[in-house]
Amino acid sequence: xxxxxxxxxxxxEKAFVIEGARLFADTPEDFIMETFVTExxxxxxxxxxxxxxxxxxxxxxxxxxxxxxxxxxxQGVIGIVRMPxxxxxxxxxxxxxxxxxxxxxxxxxxxxxxxxxxxxGASGILMSRDTADLFNPKTVxxxxxxxFRLPALVSEDLSAGLDxxxxxxxxxxxAHLGGEAAYDRLSYTGPSAFLIGNxxxxxxxxxxxKADHKLLIPMHGRIESLNAAMAAGILLYEADRQRxxxx
Numbered sequence: 633x634x635x636x637x638x639x640x641x642x643x644x645e646k647a648f649v650i651e652g653a654r655l656f657a658d659t660p661e662d663f664i665m666e667t668f669v670t671e672x673x674x675x676x677x678x679x680x681x682x683x684x685x686x687x688x689x690x691x692x693x694x695x696x697x698x699x700x701x702x703x704x705x706x707q708g709v710i711g712i713v714r715m716p717x718x719x720x721x722x723x724x725x726x727x728x729x730x731x732x733x734x735x736x737x738x739x740x741x742x743x744x745x746x747x748x749x750x751x752x753g754a755s756g757i758l759m760s761r762d763t764a765d766l767f768n769p770k771t772v773x774x775x776x777x778x779x780f781r782l783p784a785l786v787s788e789d790l791s792a793g794l795d796x797x798x799x800x801x802x803x804x805x806x807a808h809l810g811g812e813a814a815y816d817r818l819s820y821t822g823p824s825a826f827l828i829g830n831x832x833x834x835x836x837x838x839x840x841x842k843a844d845h846k847l848l849i850p851m852h853g854r855i856e857s858l859n860a861a862m863a864a865g866i867l868l869y870e871a872d873r874q875r876x877x878x879x
Contacts, residue, residue, distance in 0.1 A: 635712065636702045639765040642715075648767035650711040651702060657681055658777035659713055666712040670694050673708025685709060702769040715767060720796065722783035723756030728802055729871055730825040731864060733759040734790055734839055737831060742766065743774020744861040745828075746782055752868035753875070756783035758797070758825075760790040794842050797825055804843045806835055807863050809856075811848030818847055820871035821878055831860045 634641045636649045650659055656667070657680075667689040674682055674691070688711075698706050723730055731749050736742050742764045749757055764771060766786070772779055787793035798804060805818065806827040827843055829835030834857075840846065849858060849866055858866075 633700050633702075636700075636769050639768065642765070642767050646715045647712055648715060648772065649702070649769055650713055650772060651709070651769065652707045652773070653677070653681070653709060655773065655777060656685070656709045656711055658780070659711060660780055661687070663713045663716070663780060664688050664711050665714055666690070668692050668697060668700060668710045670697055670708040676708075716780055716784075718756065718783040718785055720785065720793075723758060723785060724797075724800055724802075724823075725755050725783075727821075727875070728756075728797075728800075728823045728825070729754045729820070729868070729875075730797060730802065731757045731868065732790070732794065732797075732804070732825050732827045733757060733763050734827065734835055735760055735830040735833075736763045736828070736860060738860075739764045739768040739770040740774050741831065741859070741861045742768075743771040743779075745864050746771075746775040746778045746784065748861065748865045749868055750778040750782040752865070752872045754782065754868055756785070758785050758787055758790070758793050761786055761788055791838055791842060794825075794827075794839065798842070798844075803845070805867070806840050806843035806846045807867065808835060808840055808843075808846040808848065811846040813845065813847055815847045815849050815867055816870055818845060819874065821874050824871060826864065826867045826871075828860055828864050 642648045667685050669685045669689045671691055700710055731754055766784055802823040802825050804825045827835055
């Protein structure tokens, strides 16, 4: 299935693939374009899921669904769904807490960041074009359906996107090994953005220079850096802790 394999095809069709009972159950009905299910899945599903599958579903043999699947052990349901569409205004709602991602390469890392950002109360994600595709099947599974709820935008010019955020009063904090202050010594109660760079190289110098503050996460032992998704989670939850403490 080309939608599973090719990001270009997903962008052209403005659609992507979901797979598995949990993701199908959590996907809003108005996003679902077409569903492929096995008879065994329908027979074993609860009434709500069965009705949802039957509304847009085509029953296919297990062998065919396995060929369509991106996983080793298909669960019996695959959906073609439309991409959610967000604007910069969506990212800036309330007191913004934005995750800015530059050249994140691992789809699982990206999906985990989406899931964590939603859980920590972030307002959205802004990412560079060279970041892993948000609608890659592995990314989609890792978001645990957060992809339908958390605003996420791809910027063709991330530096310009950062200027836009700063022009709207958002303070930008770069996670950086050369950081000037420990992350828990700064305040994120106002409009804030965390900049996270590539898993191996970190942020580019251009983006680092645009940050209002460079922060670091203190580490013990001989570890030189943290997983990008882990670092994002630590920062987002510190912002959430601070914001809850002032309510």
